[in-house]
Amino acid sequence: MRRLILIAGVIAALALAWLAGGWWLGGALERDREFTVAQGASLTSAARELEKAGAIKSANSFLLRAKVLGSGDGIQAGEFLLPAGASEARILDTLQNGQPLRRLVTVPEGMPSILVHERLMAEPLLTGTIPVPAEGSLLPDSYDFRRGEPRAAVVARMQAAMRDYLAKAWATRKPSAVVKTPQEAVILASVVEKETALAKERRMVAGALSNRLRIGMMLGADATTIYPITRGKPLGRMIRVSELRDPNPYNTRAIAGLPVGPITNPGREAIAAVLDPAPTKALYYVADGTGGHVFTETLEQHNAAAARWRAIRRARGEM
Structure with missing residues (x-):
């Protein structure tokens, strides 16, 4: 009888060692690996x-050890990074409590839709086709996306974000x-976005363009001339x-007034600028040679500033 008890004890100890060792000791992965849990997937x-x-x-x-030694929490859907040598305990904890991998696609301020379309279509981890x-x-x-997510779903999030921001800003x-x-x-902000690369100038450009619209003067923005030719891509030559x-x-x-539609996707700051333009009497602006602009109120002042800009370009060998 004593012998049977001893044998049973040894078996129990071995079983416990098997359970515990297989659960907490290093696992089978030889290298880091990405692992995806589908939406609605069970632990099994x-x-x-x-x-x-x-x-x-x-x-x-794994399922037996998880039932005996693991947490009863559910697993998350998403893509996770499982490190090399991860134990079964760590794997389960990662699926239950870890942070899914973040994959981002970025739309910079002023990127036209045709280039956003190209960027999304070039992302190999997205699926499906979309129109521009x-x-x-x-x-x-910057927008999160999951491996295998439809491109249309990412576009829908981008458009919902614009609607939400525009409603609050308005x-x-x-x-x-x-x-x-x-x-x-949105239309005027898209012009502002293309007219200056400097965040600090957006309200001034918005102010000058607003003044022009107010008196029925043409906006005179080259980007609006180029847009129907290239749909927002660089022209690559003189107009x-x-x-x-x-x-x-x-x-x-x-033509006077606003263009018929936006010429790019304006960012938050450009939209905010047209909703709160700088208090200015300026009607004109021209490049100053440093990346910014000279703002003027009269045509005479503008012509003088334009002459200075042409002189700078000649000195640089650009004319």
């Missing part, structure tokens, strides 16, 4: 996939704003005289 189905991936030796053993989104409908920002519109609708705000004179509904060098 995840264990089968872990076994196929070589992260654990046996799904059945409506210009001005996407809010520039509520802060100042009496000095010349735009009458949120869509007009032709015929293009400057073309009275298409985008060309603000040939």
